[in-house]
Amino acid sequence: SYELTQPPSVSVSPGQTASITCSGDKLGDKYACWYQQRPGQSPVLVIYQDSKRPSGIPERFSGSNSGNTATLTISGTQAMDEADYYCQTWDSSAGVFGGGTKLTVL
Amino acid sequence: EVQLVESGGGLVQPGGSLRLSCAASGFTFSIYEMNWVRQAPGKGLEWVSYISSSGSTIYYADSVKGRFTISRDNAKNSLYLQINSLRAEDTAVYYCARDGAVGQQLVRGYFDYWGQGTLVTVSS
Numbered sequence: 001s002y003e004l005t006q007p008p009s010v011s012v013s014p015g016q017t018a019s020i021t022c023s024g025d026k027l028g029d030k031y032a033c034w035y036q037q038r039p040g041q042s043p044v045l046v047i048y049q050d051s052k053r054p055s056g057i058p059e060r061f062s063g064s065n066s067g068n069t070a071t072l073t074i075s076g077t078q079a080m081d082e083a084d085y086y087c088q089t090w091d092s093s094a095g096v097f098g099g100g101t102k103l104t105v106l
Numbered sequence: 107e108v109q110l111v112e113s114g115g116g117l118v119q120p121g122g123s124l125r126l127s128c129a130a131s132g133f134t135f136s137i138y139e140m141n142w143v144r145q146a147p148g149k150g151l152e153w154v155s156y157i158s159s160s161g162s163t164i165y166y167a168d169s170v171k172g173r174f175t176i177s178r179d180n181a182k183n184s185l186y187l188q189i190n191s192l193r194a195e196d197t198a199v200y201y202c203a204r205d206g207a208v209g210q211q212l213v214r215g216y217f218d219y220w221g222q223g224t225l226v227t228v229s230s
Contacts (some may be wrong), residue, residue, distance in 0.1 A: 001168065030213060031213055031214050031216075033216040033217075035151070035217070037151075042201060042220040042221065042222055042223060043143075043151065043201075043217070043220055044220075045206070045216060045217060045218050048206065048207075048216035048218070049207075049214060049216065054206075054218060084150075086150060086151050088151075088153075088216070088217075090212055090213045090215060093156075093165045093212060094153065094165060094167060094168075095141065095143070095153025095156065095167075095215075096153065097143075097150060097151045097152060097153060098150075099150050100150040100151070
């Protein structure tokens with residue numbers, strides 16, 4: 001079955017740029033999206049179809065997808081961005097999530 | 107305002123059954139594909155099942171195939187998940203999630219709205 005691999009944790013200083021990667025075989029040939037989940041809350045879509053940003057999501061969130069890696073980039077990271085982030089795609093009519101990355105802003 | 111409200115979770119013994127419901131409001135439910143996604147305590151997200159807008163196309167994760175049944179009632183703006191032969195590893199918060207890519211291919215799909223989730227605990 002298809003797998004997506006994310007780093008378990010990423011740390012960033014306030015105001016700096018955070019990059020979270022998601023790796024999968026020929027992931028660039030598929031569409032990737034990203035979800036943010038704060039503790040005790042439901043996930044929120046932050047990027048869809050590789051690089052599109054839903055209404056209400058700050059411009060500091062951006063995405064890219066090429067080769068075997070999709071990347072979520074958060075520019076000018078704020079304390080409120082501290083959360084778990086999950087990538088997701090579809091393969092053979094099944095949804096696939098990455099294992100999640102805990103973003104720490106310190 | 108789009109709202110998805112799950113219900114039906116609870117404590118059930120191994121081998122037991124439950125029927126989860128998701129009440130949708132604030133959008134035209136009948137034109138959207140829908141999904142169930144679960145999250146075990148302290149773990150990541152796991153996609154469970156997909157149903158097309160008409161209910162004619164259904165997919166399941168291998169881990170639940172043959173035990174779970176997804177369905178919908180467009181007249182009642184409701185999504186369901188019948189879960190049978192429950193195992194300890196099915197313990198999780200179950201979310202219903204709307205596919206925002208209305209009318210598009212499955213591969214372009216994404217979950218743009220999520221409910222608050224309902225907790226299923228499988229334990230003797």
